[in-house]
Amino acid sequence: xxxxxxxxxxxxxxxxxxxxxxxxxxxxxxxxxxxxxxxxxxxxxxxxxxxxxxxxxxxxxxxxxxxxxxxxxxxxxxxxxxxxxxxxxxxxxxxxxxxxxxxxxx
Amino acid sequence: xxxxxxxxxxxxxxxxxxxxxxxxxxxxxxxxxxxxxxxxxxxxxxxxxxxxxxxxxxxxxxxxxxxxxxxxxxxxxxxxxxxxxxxxxxxxxxxxxxxxxxxxxxxxxxxxxxxxxxxxxx
Numbered sequence: 308x309x310x311x312x313x314x315x316x317x318x319x320x321x322x323x324x325x326x327x328x329x330x331x332x333x334x335x336x337x338x339x340x341x342x343x344x345x346x347x348x349x350x351x352x353x354x355x356x357x358x359x360x361x362x363x364x365x366x367x368x369x370x371x372x373x374x375x376x377x378x379x380x381x382x383x384x385x386x387x388x389x390x391x392x393x394x395x396x397x398x399x400x401x402x403x404x405x406x407x408x409x410x411x412x413x
Numbered sequence: 414x415x416x417x418x419x420x421x422x423x424x425x426x427x428x429x430x431x432x433x434x435x436x437x438x439x440x441x442x443x444x445x446x447x448x449x450x451x452x453x454x455x456x457x458x459x460x461x462x463x464x465x466x467x468x469x470x471x472x473x474x475x476x477x478x479x480x481x482x483x484x485x486x487x488x489x490x491x492x493x494x495x496x497x498x499x500x501x502x503x504x505x506x507x508x509x510x511x512x513x514x515x516x517x518x519x520x521x522x523x524x525x526x527x528x529x530x531x532x533x534x535x
Contacts, residue, residue: 308476340521342460349509349525350452350460356518393460397520400473402450402462402513 309398311405318411325381327408329394332375337396339377341370344391344407353392354379386412415440417510417526425504425533431497435510435526442491443468448513449486449493450522453506461506465513466493500533507531 311331319325329339339357342350352361354370357377367382381388389412394405421433435449442449448465455461464474466484474482483496497504508531512524 338518338520342522344454344460349528350522351525352521352523355521355523361523391459395521401475402452402465402520404460404462407459 309396309401309403311394311396311403313392313394313405313408315406316409316411318413319381319384320413321386322383325384325388325410325412327379327381327392327410329377329379329405330375331396331403331405334375334377334396335372337398339370339372340395341377341379342393342395343388344393350393381410384410384412388412415512415524417512417524419508419510419526419529421529421531423530423532425500425531426535427501427533428499431500431504431531431533432494433508433510433529433531434492434494437491437493437512442486442493443488446515446519448473448515450511450513451484451495452509452511452522452525454509454528455503455506458506463495463497463508467515502533505531505533 341354344350353368357372358370369380391407393407416438418436425431450465451463466472472484481498486493507528509528510526511522
């Protein structure tokens with residue numbers, strides 16, 4: 308079955324940029340999206356179609372893809388951005404999530 | 414504004430069947446552009462897709478759960494449902510219903526329910 312790989316944790320200082328990566332076989336041929344998941348809250352879509360930002364999502368959230376790795380970047384990270392982030396793709400009519408990355412804002 | 418709301422028992426006994434319903438408001442489930450879907454998150458673990466159902470009743474399931482899943486849609490009530498049989502403690506999780514795009518390039522979740530905790534315990 309298809310798999311997406313994320314690092315378990317990333318730390319960033321307030322005001323700095325945080326990068327969270329997601330890799331998968333032939334991910335370059337698929338579209339990736341990203342969700343923010345805070346404890347006790349429902350996931351929120353922050354990036355779709357690799358690099359598009361839904362309305363209402365701050366401009367500091369951006370997405371990119373190079374080869375088989377998708378990257379979510381949060382510029383000027385704020386304390387409120389501390390959360391788990393999940394990438395997701397679609398493969399053979401199934402939804403695949405990455406294992407999630409815990410972003411800590413120190 | 415589209416809203417999704419999960420409902421169902423919060424406690425299920427081992428070996429029994431978990432049943433949840435998602436009620437959609439602010440939009441029709443009878444859409445060619447979307448699937449209804451279920452996603453769960455066990456305590457301390459990541460998100461796991463369970464399955465998706467189209468308005469016509471066509472379903473797609475997570476291969477790891479497929480043998481235990483039944484999903485259905487009730488267009489008259491604007492609802493879709495999940496049944497997971499032979500549950501164990503490993504099925505304890507927060508269960509979310511969500512809307513999943515059904516057209517090329519739109520296979521992402523753009524609306525989510527608030528989630529409901531289901532505990533499997535005797």
